[in-house]
Amino acid sequence: MNEQLTSPFTEENIQRLFGNEAGESESIERLKEYYFKTPIFDQVASNLPLRILVGHKGIGKSALFKIAMDEDPAKKRLPILIRPDDIYGIAEIDDSLLSLIKQWKLGLLQIIGEKIISSFGIETEIDSASYLRKGSRVLSFLAESILAVKEHWNLDHTKKSILEHFLKSHQVVVYIDDLDRGWEGRRQDIKRVSALLNAARDLSSDLEGLSFRISLRSDVYYLVRTSDESTDKVETSVIWYSWTNHEILTLLAKRVQTFFDKPFDDDFFAALPQDSVAQFINSVVEPRFFGRGNWQNIPTYRMMMSLIRRRPRDLVKLCTLAARQAFLDKSNLIGTKHFESIFSDYSLGRIQDAVNEYKTEMPEIQKLLFGMKPTKKEKTTKEGYVFRTDEILQKLTNLSSQNAFIFADGSKATPKDLLHFLYKINFLTARMELPNGTIDRKYFEENRYISGQFTDFGYAWEIHPAYRWALQPENIQDIISNIEK
Numbered sequence: 001m002n003e004q005l006t007s008p009f010t011e012e013n014i015q016r017l018f019g020n021e022a023g024e025s026e027s028i029e030r031l032k033e034y035y036f037k038t039p040i041f042d043q044v045a046s047n048l049p050l051r052i053l054v055g056h057k058g059i060g061k062s063a064l065f066k067i068a069m070d071e072d073p074a075k076k077r078l079p080i081l082i083r084p085d086d087i088y089g090i091a092e093i094d095d096s097l098l099s100l101i102k103q104w105k106l107g108l109l110q111i112i113g114e115k116i117i118s119s120f121g122i123e124t125e126i127d128s129a130s131y132l133r134k135g136s137r138v139l140s141f142l143a144e145s146i147l148a149v150k151e152h153w154n155l156d157h158t159k160k161s162i163l164e165h166f167l168k169s170h171q172v173v174v175y176i177d178d179l180d181r182g183w184e185g186r187r188q189d190i191k192r193v194s195a196l197l198n199a200a201r202d203l204s205s206d207l208e209g210l211s212f213r214i215s216l217r218s219d220v221y222y223l224v225r226t227s228d229e230s231t232d233k234v235e236t237s238v239i240w241y242s243w244t245n246h247e248i249l250t251l252l253a254k255r256v257q258t259f260f261d262k263p264f265d266d267d268f269f270a271a272l273p274q275d276s277v278a279q280f281i282n283s284v285v286e287p288r289f290f291g292r293g294n295w296q297n298i299p300t301y302r303m304m305m306s307l308i309r310r311r312p313r314d315l316v317k318l319c320t321l322a323a324r325q326a327f328l329d330k331s332n333l334i335g336t337k338h339f340e341s342i343f344s345d346y347s348l349g350r351i352q353d354a355v356n357e358y359k360t361e362m363p364e365i366q367k368l369l370f371g372m373k374p375t376k377k378e379k380t381t382k383e384g385y386v387f388r389t390d391e392i393l394q395k396l397t398n399l400s401s402q403n404a405f406i407f408a409d410g411s412k413a414t415p416k417d418l419l420h421f422l423y424k425i426n427f428l429t430a431r432m433e434l435p436n437g438t439i440d441r442k443y444f445e446e447n448r449y450i451s452g453q454f455t456d457f458g459y460a461w462e463i464h465p466a467y468r469w470a471l472q473p474e475n476i477q478d479i480i481s482n483i484e485k
Contacts, residue, residue: 008326008327008330008331008332009323009324009326009327009332009334010327014319014320014323014324014327015320016030016259017255017256017259017284017319017323018252018255018315018316018319018320018323019031019034019255019312019316020316021058021313021316021317021320022062022313023060023062023063023064023066023312024062024063024065024066024177026063026066028066028070031063031066031067032067032070033258034251034254034255034258034259035063035067036247036250036251036254036266037067037266038243038247040064040239040241040242041064041067041068043239044064044068044213044239045068045071047075047211048211048237049204049205049210049211049212050200050201050204050211050212050214050234050237051211051212051213051214051237051239052197052214052215052216052221052234052237052238052239053065053213053214053215053216053239053241054215054216054217054218054221054238054239054240054241054445055215055217055218055240055241055242055445056217056218056309056311056426056445057217057311057313057353057357058311058312058313058314058353059241059242059243059310059311059312059313060241060243060311060312060313061177061215061241062177062178062215063312064241065081065175065177065213065215068173068175068213069081069173069175072173073158073161073162073165076165076168076169076171077165077169077171077172077173077211078116078119078162078165078166078171078172078173079172079173079175080112080115080116080119080172080173080174080175081115081175081177082108082111082112082115082174082175082176082177083177083178084178084179084181084182086111086115087107087108087111087176087179090103090104090107090108091103091104091107091192091195091196092188092192094187094188094191097191097194097195097198097228097230100191100192100195101195101198101199101202102199103195104195104196104198104199104200105199105202105203108174108199108200108203109138109203112172112174112210113138113142116142116146116166116172117142117145117146120146120159120162120163138207139170139172139207139208139209139210140170143166143167143170146163146167147167169209170208170209171209171211172209172210172211173211173212173213174200174210174211174212174213175213175214175215176196176200176212176213176214176215177215178215179193179196179214179215179216179220180193180216180217180220182360183217183220183360183361184360184361184408185220185223185360185361185407185408185409186408186409187227187409190223190224190227190228191228193216193220193224194224194227194228194230194231196214197214197224197231197234198230198231198233198234200212200214200234201233201234201237217357218240218424218444218445219358219361219424219425221238222424223361240445241445242310242443242445242446243310243311243312244310245274245305245308245310246270246274246277247270248305248308248310248312248315249274249277249278249281249301249305250266250269250270250272250277251312251315252281252315252319253269253277253278253280253281254266254269256280256281256283256284257280260283274301275299277301278299278300278301281301284323284333284334285300285301285319285333285334285335286300286333286334286335286336287299287300288300288336289302289303289336289339290336291303291336291340300336300339303339304318304319306465307343307346307465307466308466309350309426309443309464309466310443314350314466317346317349318339318342318346319334321342321345321346322334322338322339322341322342323338324342325337325338325341325342326338343469344469344470346466346469347466347467347468347469347470347471348469348470350466350467350470351366351369351370351467351470354369354425354426354427354467355369357425358421358425360408361407361408362405362407362408362413362421363406363408364403364404364405364406367403367405368399368403368405368418368421368422369427369467369471370470370471371399371402371403372395372399372422372427372463372471373471373472374471374472384463384472385462385463385468386431386460386461386462386463387460387461387462388460388461389419389459389460389461392419392428392461393415393416393419396415396418396419397415399418400413400414400415400418405417405418419461423444423461424444425444426443426444426464427463427464427467428461428462428463428464429441429442429443429461429462429464430442430443430459430460430461430462431459431460431461431462432458432459432460441462442459
């Protein structure tokens with residue numbers, strides 16, 4: 001448990017230890033070693049016709065799909081992955097919703113057929129028009145077309161086994177990932193995604209054996225859901241992807257343990273209390289963090305959990321940056337000084353993440369985020385980061401008087417719109433101090449209606465600690481002193 005690295009934190013060791021920040025770019029062998037399944041995995045990978053996985057960027061949607069696809073053949077299902085470049089040009093004209101749905105159906109069937117054939121490297125010509133006219137028999141038609149050239153098969157054992165399962169079961173799972181790449185939040189963008197969801201629902205209902213798994217960013221789905229009443233038909237197929245801090249800490253423990261080739265039982269570790277799980281990262285991270293204020297002599301894992309936005313990618317970036325400092329320091333353990341030296345860079349990175357992710361929806365997002373910087377009066381107190389609803393609306397009103405914030409659809413953002421937007425992108429978290437003194441924090445994906453236009457649930461608002469060093473780089477130690485547990 002307390003075994004230390006026998007070599008410094010080289011770049012190779014760091015990536016193998018903490019993982020690739022983009023799970024889909026990780027080798028499938030290493031990903032399977034350290035992947036920690038939460039109950040959400042089983043919900044998405046279940047044998048149901050339509051699953052829509054919704055969550056923030058960096059939360060692990062692509063990694064989940066990659067693991068599910070790897071397991072599909074054992075379940076006698078053929079996985080097909082569709083990326084944005086595969087569907088380029090489909091339903092891009094601003095047309096009626098019914099017309100867009102039809103275009104998606106035809107386009108998806110064409111792509112699915114081509115990918116089934118190409119995935120086995122089988123050469124056979126399929127008349128597209130004839131293929132598309134098969135309707136509910138399209139999978140049977142594909143199987144018959146493949147069987148017709150059986151004498152020309154030249155497949156290895158694994159591919160032949162998968163193909164034979166498909167020919168018997170006609171079970172195909174279509175994964176559509178990164179669909180929101182290039183998303184701008186415009187009216188035609190919303191209609192296009194809405195039409196796709198409707199088309200996938202129709203196809204998975206009409207074609208026995210065909211299933212869809214679609215990933216969407218939470219803000220994309222929210223806009224589509226609130227703009228198009230037809231999406232109420234797919235709402236029961238939506239799985240909101242979220243992590244608890246306990247799950248993320250367990251994920252980190254599994255990565256450390258498997259790096260040292262030690263066994264890891266997911267259920268056993270998931271049942272342990274957090275302080276027990278944290279012992280299994282002590283081989284790479286010093287157990288105590290010697291900060292100031294509420295961070296003085298606390299367990300290091302608590303500091304780490306405070307700085308991540310409940311996204312595995314944040315944890316990878318935080319640990320990677322600190323590990324590089326430990327390498328420069330010729331240290332085999334990541335300690336307090338290594339973390340403190342990268343807080344500003346880490347915070348600026350999270351600001352840049354938010355700008356990159358949401359600037360297509362709110363072009364002036366950078367001005368909005370840096371406009372939330374504490375005033376001179378607020379600089380040395382927590383008041384610059386924690387607000388009652390009336391206080392933050394006043395701050396946003398003042399900010400709006402200096403800048404015009406326009407959404408991509410052309411609508412001007414009111415202070416309430418800005419509050420909702422900041423909550424939606426996880427810049428703000430909702431917080432309520434309970435009678436026992438503990439703080440109840442809510443993220444957008446946990447309660448999407450706290451910031452609603454007409455209802456006040458009694459929550460205050462807090463700028464997430466991940467962003468604070470970027471807003472107040474001249475007072476790093478004061479920020480540490482004022483972060484609450």
